Amino acid sequence: MVDTLIRTITNDNNFRVIALEATDLMNVANKFHDATTLGTEILGRALLSSLLVSNAVLKGDERLAVVIDGKGPAGRVVVEASATGEVRGYVENPRVQVPLNAKGGQDVATAVGNDGMVSVTKQMDAYSEEGGNHVEQYTGSVELLSGRIDDDLTYYMIKSEQIDSVVVVSVDVQPDGTVKSAGGFIVSALPDASKEALDAFYEQAKNLGDMSVLLAKGDGPVAIVKALFGDAIKVLSTTEVNLFPSITKREYARMLMTLPLEQLQELLEDDHGVEIVDKFTGEAIQFDASELQVIIGEKAAEGLN
Incomplete structure:
Protein backbone atom coordinates (compact mmCIF):
# COMPACT_ATOMS: atom_id res chain seq x y z
CA MET A 1 0.00 0.00 0.00
CA VAL A 2 1.26 3.49 -0.90
CA ASP A 3 2.01 5.66 2.13
CA THR A 4 -0.79 8.19 2.40
CA LEU A 5 -2.13 11.06 4.47
CA ILE A 6 -5.85 11.79 4.61
CA ARG A 7 -7.62 14.97 5.68
CA THR A 8 -11.08 14.46 7.12
CA ILE A 9 -13.76 16.28 9.04
CA THR A 10 -16.32 14.81 11.41
CA ASN A 11 -19.94 14.90 10.29
CA ASP A 12 -20.86 17.13 13.24
CA ASN A 13 -18.18 19.66 12.19
CA ASN A 14 -16.56 19.46 15.62
CA PHE A 15 -13.16 18.14 14.54
CA ARG A 16 -10.69 18.09 11.69
CA VAL A 17 -8.76 14.83 11.62
CA ILE A 18 -5.54 14.24 9.67
CA ALA A 19 -4.11 10.74 9.74
CA LEU A 20 -1.25 9.03 7.95
CA GLU A 21 0.55 5.78 7.44
CA ALA A 22 4.23 6.03 6.50
CA THR A 23 5.74 2.59 7.03
CA ASP A 24 7.50 2.39 3.66
CA LEU A 25 8.75 5.97 3.99
CA MET A 26 10.32 5.11 7.33
CA ASN A 27 12.09 2.05 5.97
CA VAL A 28 13.54 4.13 3.13
CA ALA A 29 14.60 6.92 5.51
CA ASN A 30 16.17 4.35 7.80
CA LYS A 31 18.60 3.32 5.05
CA PHE A 32 20.14 6.81 5.08
CA HIS A 33 20.99 6.79 8.78
CA ASP A 34 23.18 4.36 10.69
CA ALA A 35 20.70 4.42 13.54
CA THR A 36 20.05 2.23 16.54
CA THR A 37 16.53 0.93 17.11
CA LEU A 38 16.04 3.87 19.47
CA GLY A 39 17.46 6.34 16.95
CA THR A 40 15.06 5.03 14.30
CA GLU A 41 12.08 5.44 16.60
CA ILE A 42 13.10 9.00 17.46
CA LEU A 43 13.49 9.88 13.79
CA GLY A 44 10.16 8.27 12.92
CA ARG A 45 8.26 10.03 15.67
CA ALA A 46 9.74 13.36 14.56
CA LEU A 47 9.04 12.82 10.85
CA LEU A 48 5.44 11.73 11.37
CA SER A 49 4.58 14.36 13.99
CA SER A 50 6.04 17.14 11.82
CA LEU A 51 4.17 15.94 8.73
CA LEU A 52 0.90 15.99 10.65
CA VAL A 53 1.51 19.49 12.03
CA SER A 54 2.59 20.84 8.63
CA ASN A 55 -0.64 19.61 7.06
CA ALA A 56 -2.66 21.11 9.90
CA VAL A 57 -1.22 24.64 9.74
CA LEU A 58 0.07 25.10 6.16
CA LYS A 59 -1.40 25.21 2.67
CA GLY A 60 -0.21 24.83 -0.92
CA ASP A 61 3.54 24.31 -1.18
CA GLU A 62 4.35 25.96 2.15
CA ARG A 63 6.76 24.17 4.44
CA LEU A 64 8.06 24.25 7.99
CA ALA A 65 11.15 23.26 9.94
CA VAL A 66 11.00 21.68 13.38
CA VAL A 67 14.00 21.75 15.71
CA ILE A 68 13.82 19.74 18.94
CA ASP A 69 16.63 20.33 21.41
CA GLY A 70 15.98 18.63 24.73
CA LYS A 71 19.64 18.40 25.80
CA GLY A 72 19.39 14.59 25.81
CA PRO A 73 21.96 12.10 24.47
CA ALA A 74 20.21 11.95 21.08
CA GLY A 75 21.20 15.56 20.46
CA ARG A 76 19.12 17.86 18.29
CA VAL A 77 16.37 16.44 16.09
CA VAL A 78 15.72 18.42 12.90
CA VAL A 79 12.85 17.93 10.44
CA GLU A 80 11.57 19.74 7.36
CA ALA A 81 8.01 18.99 6.22
CA SER A 82 5.60 20.37 3.65
CA ALA A 83 1.86 20.64 3.17
CA THR A 84 2.26 18.52 0.04
CA GLY A 85 3.32 15.42 1.97
CA GLU A 86 7.11 15.62 1.74
CA VAL A 87 9.44 15.31 4.72
CA ARG A 88 13.05 14.76 5.70
CA GLY A 89 14.97 14.85 8.93
CA TYR A 90 17.85 13.63 11.03
CA VAL A 91 18.85 12.87 14.60
CA GLU A 92 22.16 14.43 15.60
CA ASN A 93 23.28 11.24 17.35
CA PRO A 94 21.43 8.41 15.55
CA ARG A 95 23.50 5.78 17.40
CA VAL A 96 21.98 6.83 20.73
CA GLN A 97 21.36 4.13 23.31
CA VAL A 98 19.78 4.41 26.77
CA PRO A 99 18.26 1.78 29.08
CA LEU A 100 14.72 0.61 28.28
CA ASN A 101 11.87 2.39 30.05
CA ALA A 102 9.75 0.94 32.86
CA LYS A 103 7.43 -0.72 30.31
CA GLY A 104 10.32 -2.41 28.53
CA GLY A 105 10.15 -0.12 25.51
CA GLN A 106 12.58 2.29 23.88
CA ASP A 107 12.97 5.35 26.13
CA VAL A 108 12.49 8.12 23.59
CA ALA A 109 11.79 10.73 26.27
CA THR A 110 15.10 10.18 28.07
CA ALA A 111 17.08 10.06 24.82
CA VAL A 112 15.58 13.30 23.49
CA GLY A 113 15.43 15.01 26.88
CA ASN A 114 13.00 17.68 28.03
CA ASP A 115 15.33 20.42 29.23
CA GLY A 116 14.92 22.62 26.21
CA MET A 117 12.65 23.86 23.47
CA VAL A 118 10.83 22.80 20.34
CA SER A 119 10.88 25.49 17.64
CA VAL A 120 8.73 25.52 14.53
CA THR A 121 9.63 27.88 11.68
CA LYS A 122 6.94 28.22 9.01
CA GLN A 123 7.66 29.49 5.50
CA MET A 124 4.30 30.87 4.44
CA ASP A 125 3.00 32.56 1.33
CA ALA A 126 2.22 36.23 1.86
CA TYR A 127 1.21 39.28 -0.17
CA SER A 128 1.75 42.98 0.27
CA GLU A 129 1.18 45.95 -2.03
CA GLU A 130 4.86 46.85 -1.72
CA GLY A 131 6.39 43.41 -2.23
CA GLY A 132 3.66 41.50 -4.06
CA ASN A 133 3.68 37.74 -3.56
CA HIS A 134 6.50 36.62 -1.31
CA VAL A 135 7.40 34.16 1.44
CA GLU A 136 7.51 35.16 5.09
CA GLN A 137 8.96 33.21 8.01
CA TYR A 138 7.26 32.83 11.36
CA THR A 139 8.85 31.03 14.30
CA GLY A 140 7.08 29.76 17.38
CA SER A 141 8.83 28.07 20.30
CA VAL A 142 7.57 26.27 23.38
CA GLU A 143 9.23 24.39 26.17
CA LEU A 144 9.53 20.66 25.71
CA LEU A 145 6.83 18.88 27.65
CA SER A 146 8.06 15.29 27.69
CA GLY A 147 10.62 14.64 24.96
CA ARG A 148 8.28 12.10 23.31
CA ILE A 149 7.88 14.52 20.38
CA ASP A 150 4.16 13.99 19.65
CA ASP A 151 3.33 15.29 23.15
CA ASP A 152 5.63 18.24 22.55
CA LEU A 153 4.05 19.16 19.21
CA THR A 154 0.61 18.81 20.80
CA TYR A 155 1.75 21.43 23.32
CA TYR A 156 3.07 23.59 20.46
CA MET A 157 -0.29 23.43 18.65
CA ILE A 158 -2.17 24.48 21.79
CA LYS A 159 0.21 27.18 23.03
CA SER A 160 1.68 28.65 19.84
CA GLU A 161 -0.99 28.00 17.20
CA GLN A 162 -3.81 28.44 19.74
CA ILE A 163 -5.64 25.37 18.39
CA ASP A 164 -6.94 22.66 20.71
CA SER A 165 -5.24 19.61 19.21
CA VAL A 166 -3.86 16.18 19.97
CA VAL A 167 -0.92 14.67 18.05
CA VAL A 168 -0.32 10.93 18.44
CA VAL A 169 2.17 8.81 16.47
CA SER A 170 3.36 5.22 16.64
CA VAL A 171 6.58 3.77 15.18
CA ASP A 172 7.05 0.03 15.68
CA VAL A 173 10.73 -0.79 15.13
CA GLN A 174 11.83 -4.42 15.05
CA PRO A 175 15.04 -5.67 16.73
CA ASP A 176 16.74 -5.85 13.31
CA GLY A 177 16.04 -2.15 12.75
CA THR A 178 13.25 -2.53 10.19
CA VAL A 179 10.03 -0.61 10.75
CA LYS A 180 6.97 -2.86 11.01
CA SER A 181 4.48 -0.01 11.09
CA ALA A 182 4.45 3.78 11.33
CA GLY A 183 1.42 6.01 11.52
CA GLY A 184 -0.39 8.66 13.48
CA PHE A 185 -3.01 11.37 13.62
CA ILE A 186 -3.68 14.94 14.62
CA VAL A 187 -7.16 15.91 15.75
CA SER A 188 -7.92 19.62 15.93
CA ALA A 189 -11.06 21.14 17.41
CA LEU A 190 -13.02 23.38 15.07
CA PRO A 191 -14.47 26.67 16.40
CA ASP A 192 -17.93 25.24 17.11
CA ALA A 193 -16.70 22.21 19.07
CA SER A 194 -18.32 22.08 22.51
CA LYS A 195 -16.57 21.20 25.75
CA GLU A 196 -18.66 18.02 25.87
CA ALA A 197 -17.44 17.01 22.41
CA LEU A 198 -13.84 17.69 23.44
CA ASP A 199 -14.18 15.65 26.62
CA ALA A 200 -15.75 12.76 24.70
CA PHE A 201 -12.93 12.78 22.17
CA TYR A 202 -10.20 12.81 24.83
CA GLU A 203 -11.82 9.80 26.47
CA GLN A 204 -12.03 7.97 23.14
CA ALA A 205 -8.39 8.76 22.34
CA LYS A 206 -7.30 7.23 25.66
CA ASN A 207 -8.95 3.96 24.66
CA LEU A 208 -7.61 3.86 21.11
CA GLY A 209 -5.30 0.94 21.82
CA ASP A 210 -2.20 -0.11 19.90
CA MET A 211 -2.01 1.83 16.64
CA SER A 212 0.25 -0.81 15.08
CA VAL A 213 -2.66 -3.26 15.38
CA LEU A 214 -4.91 -0.84 13.49
CA LEU A 215 -2.33 -0.38 10.74
CA ALA A 216 -1.91 -4.15 10.44
CA LYS A 217 -5.49 -4.34 9.14
CA GLY A 218 -4.26 -2.93 5.84
CA ASP A 219 -6.78 -0.07 5.69
CA GLY A 220 -4.11 2.60 6.13
CA PRO A 221 -4.97 5.88 7.84
CA VAL A 222 -8.70 5.32 7.36
CA ALA A 223 -8.52 2.62 10.05
CA ILE A 224 -7.10 5.16 12.50
CA VAL A 225 -9.83 7.73 11.86
CA LYS A 226 -12.60 5.13 12.09
CA ALA A 227 -11.21 3.87 15.39
CA LEU A 228 -11.64 7.40 16.72
CA PHE A 229 -14.93 8.48 15.15
CA GLY A 230 -16.47 5.44 13.47
CA ASP A 231 -18.12 6.20 10.13
CA ALA A 232 -19.12 9.72 11.16
CA ILE A 233 -16.43 11.34 8.98
CA LYS A 234 -16.02 12.88 5.54
CA VAL A 235 -12.73 12.36 3.70
CA LEU A 236 -11.72 15.68 2.14
CA SER A 237 -8.47 14.72 0.41
CA THR A 238 -5.76 12.09 0.15
CA THR A 239 -2.05 12.82 -0.37
CA GLU A 240 0.90 10.51 -0.92
CA VAL A 241 3.71 11.03 1.57
CA ASN A 242 7.34 10.84 0.47
CA LEU A 243 10.81 11.93 1.41
CA PHE A 244 12.00 15.19 -0.15
CA PRO A 245 14.18 14.51 -3.22
CA SER A 246 17.91 14.52 -2.50
CA ILE A 247 19.71 17.79 -3.15
CA THR A 248 21.59 17.58 -6.45
Whole structure:
Protein backbone atom coordinates (compact mmCIF):
# COMPACT_ATOMS: atom_id res chain seq x y z
CA MET A 1 0.00 0.00 0.00
CA VAL A 2 1.26 3.49 -0.90
CA ASP A 3 2.01 5.66 2.13
CA THR A 4 -0.79 8.19 2.40
CA LEU A 5 -2.13 11.06 4.47
CA ILE A 6 -5.85 11.79 4.61
CA ARG A 7 -7.62 14.97 5.68
CA THR A 8 -11.08 14.46 7.12
CA ILE A 9 -13.76 16.28 9.04
CA THR A 10 -16.32 14.81 11.41
CA ASN A 11 -19.94 14.90 10.29
CA ASP A 12 -20.86 17.13 13.24
CA ASN A 13 -18.18 19.66 12.19
CA ASN A 14 -16.56 19.46 15.62
CA PHE A 15 -13.16 18.14 14.54
CA ARG A 16 -10.69 18.09 11.69
CA VAL A 17 -8.76 14.83 11.62
CA ILE A 18 -5.54 14.24 9.67
CA ALA A 19 -4.11 10.74 9.74
CA LEU A 20 -1.25 9.03 7.95
CA GLU A 21 0.55 5.78 7.44
CA ALA A 22 4.23 6.03 6.50
CA THR A 23 5.74 2.59 7.03
CA ASP A 24 7.50 2.39 3.66
CA LEU A 25 8.75 5.97 3.99
CA MET A 26 10.32 5.11 7.33
CA ASN A 27 12.09 2.05 5.97
CA VAL A 28 13.54 4.13 3.13
CA ALA A 29 14.60 6.92 5.51
CA ASN A 30 16.17 4.35 7.80
CA LYS A 31 18.60 3.32 5.05
CA PHE A 32 20.14 6.81 5.08
CA HIS A 33 20.99 6.79 8.78
CA ASP A 34 23.18 4.36 10.69
CA ALA A 35 20.70 4.42 13.54
CA THR A 36 20.05 2.23 16.54
CA THR A 37 16.53 0.93 17.11
CA LEU A 38 16.04 3.87 19.47
CA GLY A 39 17.46 6.34 16.95
CA THR A 40 15.06 5.03 14.30
CA GLU A 41 12.08 5.44 16.60
CA ILE A 42 13.10 9.00 17.46
CA LEU A 43 13.49 9.88 13.79
CA GLY A 44 10.16 8.27 12.92
CA ARG A 45 8.26 10.03 15.67
CA ALA A 46 9.74 13.36 14.56
CA LEU A 47 9.04 12.82 10.85
CA LEU A 48 5.44 11.73 11.37
CA SER A 49 4.58 14.36 13.99
CA SER A 50 6.04 17.14 11.82
CA LEU A 51 4.17 15.94 8.73
CA LEU A 52 0.90 15.99 10.65
CA VAL A 53 1.51 19.49 12.03
CA SER A 54 2.59 20.84 8.63
CA ASN A 55 -0.64 19.61 7.06
CA ALA A 56 -2.66 21.11 9.90
CA VAL A 57 -1.22 24.64 9.74
CA LEU A 58 0.07 25.10 6.16
CA LYS A 59 -1.40 25.21 2.67
CA GLY A 60 -0.21 24.83 -0.92
CA ASP A 61 3.54 24.31 -1.18
CA GLU A 62 4.35 25.96 2.15
CA ARG A 63 6.76 24.17 4.44
CA LEU A 64 8.06 24.25 7.99
CA ALA A 65 11.15 23.26 9.94
CA VAL A 66 11.00 21.68 13.38
CA VAL A 67 14.00 21.75 15.71
CA ILE A 68 13.82 19.74 18.94
CA ASP A 69 16.63 20.33 21.41
CA GLY A 70 15.98 18.63 24.73
CA LYS A 71 19.64 18.40 25.80
CA GLY A 72 19.39 14.59 25.81
CA PRO A 73 21.96 12.10 24.47
CA ALA A 74 20.21 11.95 21.08
CA GLY A 75 21.20 15.56 20.46
CA ARG A 76 19.12 17.86 18.29
CA VAL A 77 16.37 16.44 16.09
CA VAL A 78 15.72 18.42 12.90
CA VAL A 79 12.85 17.93 10.44
CA GLU A 80 11.57 19.74 7.36
CA ALA A 81 8.01 18.99 6.22
CA SER A 82 5.60 20.37 3.65
CA ALA A 83 1.86 20.64 3.17
CA THR A 84 2.26 18.52 0.04
CA GLY A 85 3.32 15.42 1.97
CA GLU A 86 7.11 15.62 1.74
CA VAL A 87 9.44 15.31 4.72
CA ARG A 88 13.05 14.76 5.70
CA GLY A 89 14.97 14.85 8.93
CA TYR A 90 17.85 13.63 11.03
CA VAL A 91 18.85 12.87 14.60
CA GLU A 92 22.16 14.43 15.60
CA ASN A 93 23.28 11.24 17.35
CA PRO A 94 21.43 8.41 15.55
CA ARG A 95 23.50 5.78 17.40
CA VAL A 96 21.98 6.83 20.73
CA GLN A 97 21.36 4.13 23.31
CA VAL A 98 19.78 4.41 26.77
CA PRO A 99 18.26 1.78 29.08
CA LEU A 100 14.72 0.61 28.28
CA ASN A 101 11.87 2.39 30.05
CA ALA A 102 9.75 0.94 32.86
CA LYS A 103 7.43 -0.72 30.31
CA GLY A 104 10.32 -2.41 28.53
CA GLY A 105 10.15 -0.12 25.51
CA GLN A 106 12.58 2.29 23.88
CA ASP A 107 12.97 5.35 26.13
CA VAL A 108 12.49 8.12 23.59
CA ALA A 109 11.79 10.73 26.27
CA THR A 110 15.10 10.18 28.07
CA ALA A 111 17.08 10.06 24.82
CA VAL A 112 15.58 13.30 23.49
CA GLY A 113 15.43 15.01 26.88
CA ASN A 114 13.00 17.68 28.03
CA ASP A 115 15.33 20.42 29.23
CA GLY A 116 14.92 22.62 26.21
CA MET A 117 12.65 23.86 23.47
CA VAL A 118 10.83 22.80 20.34
CA SER A 119 10.88 25.49 17.64
CA VAL A 120 8.73 25.52 14.53
CA THR A 121 9.63 27.88 11.68
CA LYS A 122 6.94 28.22 9.01
CA GLN A 123 7.66 29.49 5.50
CA MET A 124 4.30 30.87 4.44
CA ASP A 125 3.00 32.56 1.33
CA ALA A 126 2.22 36.23 1.86
CA TYR A 127 1.21 39.28 -0.17
CA SER A 128 1.75 42.98 0.27
CA GLU A 129 1.18 45.95 -2.03
CA GLU A 130 4.86 46.85 -1.72
CA GLY A 131 6.39 43.41 -2.23
CA GLY A 132 3.66 41.50 -4.06
CA ASN A 133 3.68 37.74 -3.56
CA HIS A 134 6.50 36.62 -1.31
CA VAL A 135 7.40 34.16 1.44
CA GLU A 136 7.51 35.16 5.09
CA GLN A 137 8.96 33.21 8.01
CA TYR A 138 7.26 32.83 11.36
CA THR A 139 8.85 31.03 14.30
CA GLY A 140 7.08 29.76 17.38
CA SER A 141 8.83 28.07 20.30
CA VAL A 142 7.57 26.27 23.38
CA GLU A 143 9.23 24.39 26.17
CA LEU A 144 9.53 20.66 25.71
CA LEU A 145 6.83 18.88 27.65
CA SER A 146 8.06 15.29 27.69
CA GLY A 147 10.62 14.64 24.96
CA ARG A 148 8.28 12.10 23.31
CA ILE A 149 7.88 14.52 20.38
CA ASP A 150 4.16 13.99 19.65
CA ASP A 151 3.33 15.29 23.15
CA ASP A 152 5.63 18.24 22.55
CA LEU A 153 4.05 19.16 19.21
CA THR A 154 0.61 18.81 20.80
CA TYR A 155 1.75 21.43 23.32
CA TYR A 156 3.07 23.59 20.46
CA MET A 157 -0.29 23.43 18.65
CA ILE A 158 -2.17 24.48 21.79
CA LYS A 159 0.21 27.18 23.03
CA SER A 160 1.68 28.65 19.84
CA GLU A 161 -0.99 28.00 17.20
CA GLN A 162 -3.81 28.44 19.74
CA ILE A 163 -5.64 25.37 18.39
CA ASP A 164 -6.94 22.66 20.71
CA SER A 165 -5.24 19.61 19.21
CA VAL A 166 -3.86 16.18 19.97
CA VAL A 167 -0.92 14.67 18.05
CA VAL A 168 -0.32 10.93 18.44
CA VAL A 169 2.17 8.81 16.47
CA SER A 170 3.36 5.22 16.64
CA VAL A 171 6.58 3.77 15.18
CA ASP A 172 7.05 0.03 15.68
CA VAL A 173 10.73 -0.79 15.13
CA GLN A 174 11.83 -4.42 15.05
CA PRO A 175 15.04 -5.67 16.73
CA ASP A 176 16.74 -5.85 13.31
CA GLY A 177 16.04 -2.15 12.75
CA THR A 178 13.25 -2.53 10.19
CA VAL A 179 10.03 -0.61 10.75
CA LYS A 180 6.97 -2.86 11.01
CA SER A 181 4.48 -0.01 11.09
CA ALA A 182 4.45 3.78 11.33
CA GLY A 183 1.42 6.01 11.52
CA GLY A 184 -0.39 8.66 13.48
CA PHE A 185 -3.01 11.37 13.62
CA ILE A 186 -3.68 14.94 14.62
CA VAL A 187 -7.16 15.91 15.75
CA SER A 188 -7.92 19.62 15.93
CA ALA A 189 -11.06 21.14 17.41
CA LEU A 190 -13.02 23.38 15.07
CA PRO A 191 -14.47 26.67 16.40
CA ASP A 192 -17.93 25.24 17.11
CA ALA A 193 -16.70 22.21 19.07
CA SER A 194 -18.32 22.08 22.51
CA LYS A 195 -16.57 21.20 25.75
CA GLU A 196 -18.66 18.02 25.87
CA ALA A 197 -17.44 17.01 22.41
CA LEU A 198 -13.84 17.69 23.44
CA ASP A 199 -14.18 15.65 26.62
CA ALA A 200 -15.75 12.76 24.70
CA PHE A 201 -12.93 12.78 22.17
CA TYR A 202 -10.20 12.81 24.83
CA GLU A 203 -11.82 9.80 26.47
CA GLN A 204 -12.03 7.97 23.14
CA ALA A 205 -8.39 8.76 22.34
CA LYS A 206 -7.30 7.23 25.66
CA ASN A 207 -8.95 3.96 24.66
CA LEU A 208 -7.61 3.86 21.11
CA GLY A 209 -5.30 0.94 21.82
CA ASP A 210 -2.20 -0.11 19.90
CA MET A 211 -2.01 1.83 16.64
CA SER A 212 0.25 -0.81 15.08
CA VAL A 213 -2.66 -3.26 15.38
CA LEU A 214 -4.91 -0.84 13.49
CA LEU A 215 -2.33 -0.38 10.74
CA ALA A 216 -1.91 -4.15 10.44
CA LYS A 217 -5.49 -4.34 9.14
CA GLY A 218 -4.26 -2.93 5.84
CA ASP A 219 -6.78 -0.07 5.69
CA GLY A 220 -4.11 2.60 6.13
CA PRO A 221 -4.97 5.88 7.84
CA VAL A 222 -8.70 5.32 7.36
CA ALA A 223 -8.52 2.62 10.05
CA ILE A 224 -7.10 5.16 12.50
CA VAL A 225 -9.83 7.73 11.86
CA LYS A 226 -12.60 5.13 12.09
CA ALA A 227 -11.21 3.87 15.39
CA LEU A 228 -11.64 7.40 16.72
CA PHE A 229 -14.93 8.48 15.15
CA GLY A 230 -16.47 5.44 13.47
CA ASP A 231 -18.12 6.20 10.13
CA ALA A 232 -19.12 9.72 11.16
CA ILE A 233 -16.43 11.34 8.98
CA LYS A 234 -16.02 12.88 5.54
CA VAL A 235 -12.73 12.36 3.70
CA LEU A 236 -11.72 15.68 2.14
CA SER A 237 -8.47 14.72 0.41
CA THR A 238 -5.76 12.09 0.15
CA THR A 239 -2.05 12.82 -0.37
CA GLU A 240 0.90 10.51 -0.92
CA VAL A 241 3.71 11.03 1.57
CA ASN A 242 7.34 10.84 0.47
CA LEU A 243 10.81 11.93 1.41
CA PHE A 244 12.00 15.19 -0.15
CA PRO A 245 14.18 14.51 -3.22
CA SER A 246 17.91 14.52 -2.50
CA ILE A 247 19.71 17.79 -3.15
CA THR A 248 21.59 17.58 -6.45
CA LYS A 249 25.29 18.21 -6.83
CA ARG A 250 24.51 21.27 -8.94
CA GLU A 251 22.42 22.69 -6.09
CA TYR A 252 25.34 22.16 -3.72
CA ALA A 253 27.57 23.93 -6.23
CA ARG A 254 25.24 26.92 -6.10
CA MET A 255 25.52 26.86 -2.30
CA LEU A 256 29.31 26.90 -2.57
CA MET A 257 28.97 29.93 -4.85
CA THR A 258 27.60 31.85 -1.86
CA LEU A 259 30.89 31.46 0.04
CA PRO A 260 33.41 34.31 -0.11
CA LEU A 261 35.93 33.95 -2.95
CA GLU A 262 38.78 34.01 -0.44
CA GLN A 263 37.30 31.04 1.44
CA LEU A 264 36.86 29.06 -1.78
CA GLN A 265 40.51 29.74 -2.68
CA GLU A 266 41.58 28.43 0.73
CA LEU A 267 39.59 25.23 0.19
CA LEU A 268 41.29 24.79 -3.18
CA GLU A 269 44.84 25.52 -2.00
CA ASP A 270 44.73 23.84 1.42
CA ASP A 271 42.34 20.91 0.90
CA HIS A 272 42.38 20.56 -2.91
CA GLY A 273 38.60 20.23 -2.87
CA VAL A 274 35.71 19.94 -0.46
CA GLU A 275 33.33 17.29 0.86
CA ILE A 276 29.77 18.16 1.85
CA VAL A 277 27.77 15.67 3.89
CA ASP A 278 23.99 15.84 3.56
CA LYS A 279 22.73 15.36 7.12
CA PHE A 280 19.31 14.30 5.86
CA THR A 281 20.63 11.38 3.82
CA GLY A 282 24.17 10.82 5.09
CA GLU A 283 25.37 11.14 1.49
CA ALA A 284 28.85 12.65 0.96
CA ILE A 285 29.13 14.98 -2.04
CA GLN A 286 32.69 15.44 -3.32
CA PHE A 287 34.04 18.43 -5.23
CA ASP A 288 37.59 17.84 -6.42
CA ALA A 289 40.11 20.57 -7.23
CA SER A 290 39.03 20.92 -10.86
CA GLU A 291 35.34 21.22 -9.93
CA LEU A 292 36.13 23.76 -7.24
CA GLN A 293 38.21 25.73 -9.75
CA VAL A 294 35.18 25.90 -12.07
CA ILE A 295 33.03 27.27 -9.23
CA ILE A 296 35.69 29.86 -8.40
CA GLY A 297 35.90 30.82 -12.07
CA GLU A 298 32.14 31.25 -12.37
CA LYS A 299 32.02 33.37 -9.22
CA ALA A 300 34.92 35.55 -10.39
CA ALA A 301 33.35 35.96 -13.85
CA GLU A 302 30.19 37.31 -12.22
CA GLY A 303 32.29 39.85 -10.32
CA LEU A 304 31.40 38.37 -6.94
CA ASN A 305 33.71 38.38 -3.94
